[in-house]
Amino acid sequence: MSGRAPMQKGRPRTGARLAAVQALFQSEQAGENPEAVIEQFVRHRLGPNDAEEGVAEGRVPDADAKLFARIVRTTAKRIEEIDATLAGALAKDWPLEKLDPVLRALLRAAASELSVPGEPPAKVVINEYLDIAHGFFLGDEPRFANGVLDSLARSLRAEEFAKP
Template sequence: MASESPKQKMGGPRSAARLGCVQALYQLDMSDEPNVDRVINEYKKHRLGAELEGDQYIEADPNLFADITDGAWGRKDEWDAMIVPCLAKGWTLDRIEAIVRAIFRAGCYELVARPDVPTAVIINEYIDVAHAFYDRSEISFVNGVLDKLAKTTRPK
């Protein structure tokens, strides 16, 4: 079971942006009235690089954070349609925890819309994000699904 707060701090500004993005997508997914622009602005002003619950978080790349958050949320139905075939037979996104859904949506967005970022970097970054929230079995699950997504979105 995931917690809303990460267990550990992330690496550099781009990693911190991805971590913040997953947290923002989680917040949007759990909200009754999600507004991506409001959430992006809230994170930029009050959360990215802030001290929260006694932990100082690394300053995130605000442009990367906004790009991934907006792109992942704005086209989530498209990403969900790409993610579901990568899940085990009979699994639905509703069966998956919201943090994992957020990781998949952000990763899918980057795999499709950010050809400037190497596939291995995207997968490794989101595995690192998953490590911030989960232990072993979820990490393997995230790795497996992102690998399948990469093979369908970036075939060589």
């Protein structure tokens, strides 16, 4: 993991997704209740502040708080179903637990959004999470995420990929 998060100036939906990945990571790693993590993020990490802290300092100044909370809540509520869906997209010898925890959080958040039919389009979801993956990882993880998310999207939203 590179430790640098993507810049989100003027991209509140991407900011919400970035914060959701961070919150899901924190909830899993610290064993914290997702609702408590949502509250912490809304109070202390989302939106601008007087110190002008940005993503590098752990803030997400441009984030859609409602989308952020919806992604975290939906993912937490449906975690077993999402993990089963992700497990089906991974190679048999590469279980979800073996993945880097940030990558796991990213895939869970993206899978959560892809599992809800309709807006936003699957390609938008994939592109947004790939931007985030490139912010966190310098190695093959973004390419890996792209393959998993493309497979999931084609399975969960086949109609969006059908040729007219």
